[in-house]
Amino acid sequence: VPEKEKDPKYWRDQAQQTLKYALRLQNLNTNVAKNVIMFLGDGMGVSTVTATRILKGQLHHNPGEETRLEMDKFPYVALSKTYNTNAQVPDSAGTATAYLCGVKANEGTVGVSAATQRTQCNTTQGNEVTSILRWAKDAGKSVGIVTTTRVNHATPSAAYAHSADRDWYSDNEMPPEALSQGCKDIAYQLMHNVKDIEVIMGGGRKYMFPKNRTDVEYEMDEKSRGTRLDGLNLIDIWKNFKPRHKHSHYVWNRTELLALDPYTVDYLLGLFEPGDMQYELNRNNVTDPSLSEMVEIAIKILSKNPRGFFLLVEGGRIDHGHHEGKAKQALHEAVEMDRAIGKAGVMTSLEDTLTVVTADHSHVFTFGGYTPRGNSIFGLAPM
Template identity: 55%
Template structure:
């Protein structure tokens, strides 16, 4: 990328398992001194901490979708058991962060939240209604007319307006609610392409999420699934002959994105991705089909 500050939002979806229980009690854990020393070490670490007063160059937001306390605990236990231990005593990288906090997760209209309204909360700073994306709680799900005037801007958008480079990377579709919260404003999280738009949405002027990906915030890096939402239904996927685009408006959104940006590159396979010259690329879009992206995401590392 060109010499600019980079603000990167990354969506990572983690699956963790649980592998039974152990009955063997470690010898050292049977003695009080073991725990006293552990406690003193933890206190010493906290008391020795000094504030970092430097200005951050980059901000990276990692999101484990649905990754609450129970999922993190399961991951911690599994990590420890894979190392031959009981599991609970294991430490994840996030456990070592100097500052940690808990936040309440709910929607304005429901106790059990979804990815759209929660993405709106942590990216745009306001609680919202179930199924709505980038809108305040004044909007109603699947009601296009209620969305007008109730749009809220994300931290990614504000960073771009401040002159930073911005990006989203996801193991899901980039039009999925979690990453789309950084750029989209829609009363229905399921409006991935114009194929899903209702007649009310069309008549009221709402745009699908894939369209907004290209036309809303100017995003420098876009990597994830959802390739079919970017192409007309007449377009056969370059990788899977039985898959076609889903757009009804006959618009190739990738071409629209490329034609409106300088030094832009589009890739859909590892060979093209590896061939990208960073110093000559200000914009990068990498797209896979929705069903394949998660399986092949590791190939792009």
């Protein structure tokens, strides 16, 4: 037990500080938020947050339990009740539609109401719902999407796409019936539905290029090659949509990204992997930026708009780590997202920026046993 914790005064002083802080919150900040940043920890349930808190402390050579995450420092906290219109346990697509569009939806669908049935293209038309990203654009704000998954994955896609199936990443993944009925894949919609998204960063390179196009980074890997059956090069289309007098940049590695002067960039597309980005623990420091690095550059670009901005940030591979039963990967992803939250906090002001941190669902993940204080969060319980 740390020596200071043996003194009752330590705990009472801490309680007094917490109470004083809570009382100050009675004076509500009634300013209209110019900027909104939404951090979404995919699959980041309460047990994941607790374990992440302990890991963060242990990474700094502390016992861990006493640590405060950046999100712990926020003045208000609440719990969310999550489900899809047709599912007791929700997925990341239906939930993304709920918190980005304000409309609950069926499992596996994005940017559409519950009238759209998964995989049924012909139930899409007329049931599209718009998102806060579109509303922000209509209000004259700049907008951005930053994710550690593919930029056309479930969470980010609900911001700009309307699809009966979250897995329609490119036309290669779509059934012939859906194509013949006129439905478009999610990567195509990213480039066409909201053409003036200022910042897009994450993975998903292969869905932007024609079938079998060799990847710039993994030249010998067949799984990294382009997937598009329509032969389109969506990167070129993205570039062509941008006004000639604006400065737009496409980058595919960390070196190119960090070489940019964000204050002179108007539009940025960064695709750093063929599919999802690498786990933080496996990240290549030359080719792959961290989530906090991407967030920093995104805020610098978006902050130039005097009308403000909306930024969606997803720590998407927290979820993947849990799905794969890799607690170490999941928790390190969550620690990195917390770093990104801290970075955003330093770069913005409470006076004009509303920052929200939340999750879309939890996982069957827990820890317990009679473990001593400071026990490794990845260790074993003695009994």
